[in-house]
Amino acid sequence: MKKLLEIKNLEVCFYLDSAIPAVDGVSFDVYEGETLCVVGESGCGKSVTSLSIMQLVATPPGRYLNGEILYRGKNLLGYSTDEMTKIRGKEISMIFQEPMTALNPVHRVGKQIGEALRIHEGYDKKEAFKESIEMLKIVGVPDPVRCANSFPYQLSGGMRQRVMIAMAISCNPNMLIADEPTTALDVTIQQQILDVIKNLKTKTGMTVMFITHDLGVVAEIADRVVVMYAGKVVEEACVKDLFANPLHPYTRALLKCIPRVDEKRDKLDDIKGIVPNPASFPSGCRFHPRCEEAIKICKTIVPEEVTLGDRRVSCHLVTQKAKECRL
Amino acid sequence: MTNLNQRTILKVENLKTYFEIDKRFISRQKKYVYAVDDVSLDVKEGETLGIVGESGCGKSTLLHSIMRTVPVTSGRIEFDGKDVLSLNKKELRQVRKDKQIIFQDPFSSLDPRMTIGEIIEEPLIVHGVTDVAERRRRVLETFEYVELLEDFYYRYPHEFSGGQRQRVSIARSLVLKPKLILCDEPVSALDVSIQSQILNLLNDLQKQLDLTYIFVSHALNVIRHVSDRVCVMYLGKVLETADVEELFERPKHPYTAALLSSIPIPDPTVNRVHASIKGELPSPSNPPSGCRFHTRCPYVKDKCINEEPVLEEKSSSHIVACHFSDEIL
Numbered sequence: 001m002k003k004l005l006e007i008k009n010l011e012v013c014f015y016l017d018s019a020i021p022a023v024d025g026v027s028f029d030v031y032e033g034e035t036l037c038v039v040g041e042s043g044c045g046k047s048v049t050s051l052s053i054m055q056l057v058a059t060p061p062g063r064y065l066n067g068e069i070l071y072r073g074k075n076l077l078g079y080s081t082d083e084m085t086k087i088r089g090k091e092i093s094m095i096f097q098e099p100m101t102a103l104n105p106v107h108r109v110g111k112q113i114g115e116a117l118r119i120h121e122g123y124d125k126k127e128a129f130k131e132s133i134e135m136l137k138i139v140g141v142p143d144p145v146r147c148a149n150s151f152p153y154q155l156s157g158g159m160r161q162r163v164m165i166a167m168a169i170s171c172n173p174n175m176l177i178a179d180e181p182t183t184a185l186d187v188t189i190q191q192q193i194l195d196v197i198k199n200l201k202t203k204t205g206m207t208v209m210f211i212t213h214d215l216g217v218v219a220e221i222a223d224r225v226v227v228m229y230a231g232k233v234v235e236e237a238c239v240k241d242l243f244a245n246p247l248h249p250y251t252r253a254l255l256k257c258i259p260r261v262d263e264k265r266d267k268l269d270d271i272k273g274i275v276p277n278p279a280s281f282p283s284g285c286r287f288h289p290r291c292e293e294a295i296k297i298c299k300t301i302v303p304e305e306v307t308l309g310d311r312r313v314s315c316h317l318v319t320q321k322a323k324e325c326r327l
Numbered sequence: 328m329t330n331l332n333q334r335t336i337l338k339v340e341n342l343k344t345y346f347e348i349d350k351r352f353i354s355r356q357k358k359y360v361y362a363v364d365d366v367s368l369d370v371k372e373g374e375t376l377g378i379v380g381e382s383g384c385g386k387s388t389l390l391h392s393i394m395r396t397v398p399v400t401s402g403r404i405e406f407d408g409k410d411v412l413s414l415n416k417k418e419l420r421q422v423r424k425d426k427q428i429i430f431q432d433p434f435s436s437l438d439p440r441m442t443i444g445e446i447i448e449e450p451l452i453v454h455g456v457t458d459v460a461e462r463r464r465r466v467l468e469t470f471e472y473v474e475l476l477e478d479f480y481y482r483y484p485h486e487f488s489g490g491q492r493q494r495v496s497i498a499r500s501l502v503l504k505p506k507l508i509l510c511d512e513p514v515s516a517l518d519v520s521i522q523s524q525i526l527n528l529l530n531d532l533q534k535q536l537d538l539t540y541i542f543v544s545h546a547l548n549v550i551r552h553v554s555d556r557v558c559v560m561y562l563g564k565v566l567e568t569a570d571v572e573e574l575f576e577r578p579k580h581p582y583t584a585a586l587l588s589s590i591p592i593p594d595p596t597v598n599r600v601h602a603s604i605k606g607e608l609p610s611p612s613n614p615p616s617g618c619r620f621h622t623r624c625p626y627v628k629d630k631c632i633n634e635e636p637v638l639e640e641k642s643s644s645h646i647v648a649c650h651f652s653d654e655i656l
Contacts, residue, residue, distance in 0.1 A: 041518040142606070156607050186381040186545060188604045191589035213519060216548075216591030239595045257523035259552035261575065261590050262597075268552065270527050271520035274488045290520075 003070075004175060004207050005030040005053065005092075010067035012048050012057060020278045022048040024231035026067075030175070035201065035208040037218045037239075039254075040228035041275050046211045049228075050177050052077075053209075054094050055084050089116040093168035097180035099160035103152040110136075110148030113167045120171045135166040139196050158189035165196060175207040176200075182217065194221060215258060219243060227251050230276050230286035237311035247313040249294075250287045285316065293317060333371040336507055336539050337393065337426075342366045342402035344385075344392045348612060360612045362388040364563035366402075367638075370507070375533065375540040377554030377571070379547060379586075383608055385563040386543045390509045393541070394428055395419060407506065424454055427500035431512035433492035437484040444480035447498045454503060469498045472532060490521035497528065507539045514549060526552060547590050551575055556644070559583050562611055562619040565638065569645040579647040579656050582620045618650065626655045 012023040023045040030036050040046045051057045053069055055076060069076045076087065088094075093116075096102040104112055113135055114128030123131060129148065136144035139162040152160055161181055168176055178197065182190040198221060201208060212218060218225055218239065225242045227235040227250065235248040246252045256269040273290040276282055282289050288298040295316060303314045306322055343366075345359040363385045370376050378386045391397040393404060395411060404411040411422060427450075430436040437446055444466055451462045470477060473494040484492055493513060500508055510529070514522040526549065532538060542553050550557055550571075557574045559567045559582065567580040578584045585604045606623045609615055615622050621631040628651065636648045649655075 041520060158607055186608070187547070187586060187589045188381060189607065190591075191604075194591075214591065215519075215593040219593045219595040219597075220591040222595075243593065243595050254519060255593065258519055258593060259523070259526065259548040260592065261548045261551055261587065262592055264551060264572070267530070268523040268527055270523035272524075274490055274521065275518055277488075 001031040001033070003029045004032045004072065005209075006068070006070040007049070007053070008068040008070065010049065010052060010069065011065040012045075012052055013063050013065050014061045015063065016061050018279050021231055021281070022062075022278055023052065024281075026228070026231070026233050028226050028233060028236055030207060030209055031224075032174075032207055033205050034223040035210060035221050037222035037225045038209065038211045038228060039213065039215065039218055039225060041213060043230070043275055043278055044228040045231040045278075046228050047179055050094065050179050050209065050211055053177060054088055054092060055079065056094075085119070089168075089173065090120040090171045091173055092175045092177060093171070093173040094177040094179065095161070095164045095168050095181050097183050099157065099164045099184075100152060102164060103160060105152055108149055108151060109155070109163045113148070113163065113170055116167065116170045132166065132170065135170050136162070138169070138200070139163075139166045140192070141166075157185050158192060161185060161189075161193055162196065165193070165200075169200060169204075169206070172204065173206065175209065177209045177211070179211045180213070181210075183212070183214070190217075197221070215255065227254075230281050231278060232286060232314065233305075233312070234287065234315070235311070235313045237313075241311060247308075247311070247318050248287075248315050249291045249317070253290075253292070285314075333373060335369050336372045336407060337370040337541075338403075338405040339366060339368050339389075339393065340403040340405075342389070342392055342404065343400040344388050344397060345400045358612060361563045361614055362611060363392055364614075366560075366563070366565050368558055368565065368568065370539060370541060372506075372539055373533075373537060374555040375542055375553050377550040377557040378541065378543045378560060379545065379550045379557060380560035381545060381586075381608055383562075383611055384560040385611070386545075386560050387511055389560070390428065390511050390541065390543055393509060394423070394426065396428075420454070424503050425505050426507040426509065427503065427505040428509040428511060429493075429496050429500050429513045432516050433489055433496050434484075434516075436496055437492055439484055442481050442483055443475070443487075443495055446484070446495060447502050450499060450503050465502055466498075469502045472501055472535070473498045473528060488521075489517050490524060493517060493521075493525055494528070497525075497532070501532070501536070504536075505538070507541070510540055510542045512544050513542075515544065515546060522549070529553065547575075547586065559586070562609065562614050564619055564648065565646075566620065566649070567645075567647045568638075573642075573645055577656075579641055579645065579652045580620075580649050581624050581626055581652075581655055584656055585625075618648075626651060 006029045008027050010023055010026045014020040014022055026049055038046045064077055110129045110132045113132035117123040117128045117131055133144045133148050136147050141147045141162050182193050222239040224238050226233055229250050235251050246255055253271045257271055259268060271290050284300045285298045285303050288294040297316050303316045305312050305314045306319050342363055344363040345361055348358050348360055380386050392399050399412055406422060409422060447466045447469060448462050456462050475494055514525050544550050554571045557571050558565055561582055567583050578587055604623045609622055617633050618631040618636050621627045630650050636650045638646045638648045640646050
């Protein structure tokens with residue numbers, strides 16, 4: 001498969017009262033036509049990574065310290081605002097978690113959906129509005145004409161998220177970045193939105209990068225998964241391998257600590273401690289204070305990444321095991 | 328955990344909580360949001376009753392009605408043998424000592440200008456524990472229960488993460504030694520790894536202190552984990568109540584079944600057919616006629632549109648409100 005997007009050693013730091021390294025040396029690839037899920041808890045840098053791809057990190061206080069984001073071989077980090085405008089919405093588009101804050105409250109949604117068409121495809125006002133009704137039809141809005149004439153506040157959460165998706169796909173982008181698009185929604189509506197995204201994918205062959213903290217959603221839609229913790233990628237694998245045989249202790253713990261609908265357990269295995277504050281990440285492996293399997297070396301030395309076939313993991317335990325096998 | 332001989336600690340009968348909207352001086356017709364509409368339920372001592380439903384189904388309003396923090400339109404709430412709705416302010420305060428509430432958002436439910444110690448101490452002051460040393464002793468005792476360190480006493484909420492703040496809220500509700508704790512989505516604002524800590528804590532506390540919980544959540548996996556019995560709400564009505572295993576294994580209401588099948592299971596090898604529900608939740612100010620779920624129900628028939636189903640007992644402790652539950656599920 002061809003690589004559509006390569007993130008190489010990305011470092012994004014926010015300079016507030018102190019320096020906050022939100023993303024610290026993140027690398028992963030997104031292949032054409034796949035669904036890649038980025039999983040992690042709050043503050044792990046998953047949203048900042050996706051915002052960096054779109055160059056939407058506010059600078060200042062943010063700064064891209066290092067790294068490259070290659071889209072079809074070209075580094076997006078070097079692009080000017082004008083060049084980026086040509087990418088946003090046309091090549092890569094994005095949907096956000098909270099559709100109410102992402103939509104403009106004073107314009108009708110039809111106009112907002114059509115905006116990208118007018119900018120990128122040179123549609124006039126009327127054509128764009130008509131096309132936006134078509135888009136709303138594609139994402140399964142029951143009464144697209146009325147919806148296009150509504151203001152965001154008149155729509156429910158699920159409808160707003162459909163509007164966001166309609167807006168994102170209006171110019172047939174190659175890649176869709178979805179940043180927790182279903183977190184604010186009820187389960188039945190979440191299922192509807194996931195179905196919309198899945199259907200779009202089969203129809204258009206679009207590449208999807210899906211950011212979430214819900215491992216249930218991951219199992220449902222992902223082809224490959226990147227697990228992030230405290231600004232770093234700790235594990236990357238295809239979805240079946242990750243769930244069947246998680247290599248990093250964090251992934252393992254995460255899978256064990258969620259209550260499941262399909263089975264009842266007496267006690268959940270919890271992860272001790274708290275999600276680390278980005279202003280003061282622990283030394284060595286950033287997961288070591290919460291890791292049950294931590295050894296001496298974890299406290300001091302940052303684990304190197306090991307590649308095992310098509311998966312990657314950063315953990316001393318795995319490194320050691322790999323060495324033993326080779327010896 | 329449930330035992331048939333257990334004492335009923337809370338009995339809610341035909342509870343209705345309507346909110347008036349469109350409050351104009353002269354309006355032709357009064358309009359209401361039917362937040363809780365004719366709900367009856369029993370809670371037995373020592374059990375956890377889970378209440379599940381989508382947003383806007385009235386689950387939070389139900390809790391607030393039980394606390395009497397919102398005005399109730401009609402119905403009866405009997406807590407520990409007392410009729411809560413007929414109590415005056417003074418008596419109500421006495422009753423509130425025995426039932427406490429934990430809120431969803433630990434960021435807005437703690438006063439930022441009070442120290443952790445003050446926050447947990449406040450209920451004791453309100454309820455007339457005048458001895459300072461005694462108050463401190465009890466606060467520190469609750470600290471231990473929720474696994475907070477003693478030196479947090481003089482620190483402020485902003486210094487803590489969501490999980491620890493939620494521990495503070497739990498401590499605040501425990502300090503009066505209540506019998507019943509109402510949990511209003513206590514883990515939905517937390518990260519997954521923290522969620523399990525709080526759920527385990529609540530579980531341990533229940534065993535240690537013989538607490539009764541009413542646990543409200545929209546997350547079915549959490550409900551399955553914590554509850555002994557579960558009550559499914561939709562647009563202000565109870566559609567189904569059953570023991571947790573029974574409800575998750577053999578749901579009898581099409582809404583419950585659809586809700587269960589729309590939850591993603593964290594296992595890519597499970598291939599499920601989603602009976603996804605069409606459409607969205609109708610407005611609670613203008614609920615559909617007949618069965619409230621009929622607008623989204625895949626099995627809808629004429630009878631459902633015209634006639635409202637009543638809660639019927641299908642098997643022991645399994646109650647369903649559906650005309651055709653025997654035929655469909």
